[in-house]
Amino acid sequence: MTEDSTRSARDTVLGLWQALSRRDWDALKTFLSDDCLYVDMPVPAVAARGPEDIVKRLKIGLAPLAGYENHSGLLIADGEDVMYEHSETWTFETGEQGVLRFVTVHKVADGKVTLWKDYWDMNSLVAFAPPGHFEALANADTSWIFDATGLV
Structure with missing residues (x-):
């Protein structure tokens, strides 16, 4: 783990959240690995995997x-692991x-978020x-659902 890898992971996570705050769905996808797992921890059975399905999942609520605005808070990065309050x-x-108040855990590899837990x-x-x-x-498209219960 190097200072550069920590800085890169931090920058990736901040870029993701800036794109989400703008609801710029195409830009958001560029921060996600092809097999990225997104999990709302209150309901891990209703997770999403991959940029397309993660965006489908996020769009349902957002x-x-x-109006939607993300407010920055404490961000702690250690190598590929990033926690964002x-x-x-x-x-x-x-x-x-x-x-809504969040603590989000991210794992970043090769400049892409591979795990996103809210x-x-x-x-x-x-x-x-x-x-x-x-x-x-209750009436939304649920084709994106991925059950991550055993993975997180």
């Missing part, structure tokens, strides 16, 4: 929002708004999201 402000078309509290989203949000999730 694309319909009137941050928050997101979600604003719904119906006016509801709230902040740790957050589902109850915080339930507290401010309109009921229609969860109804839309």
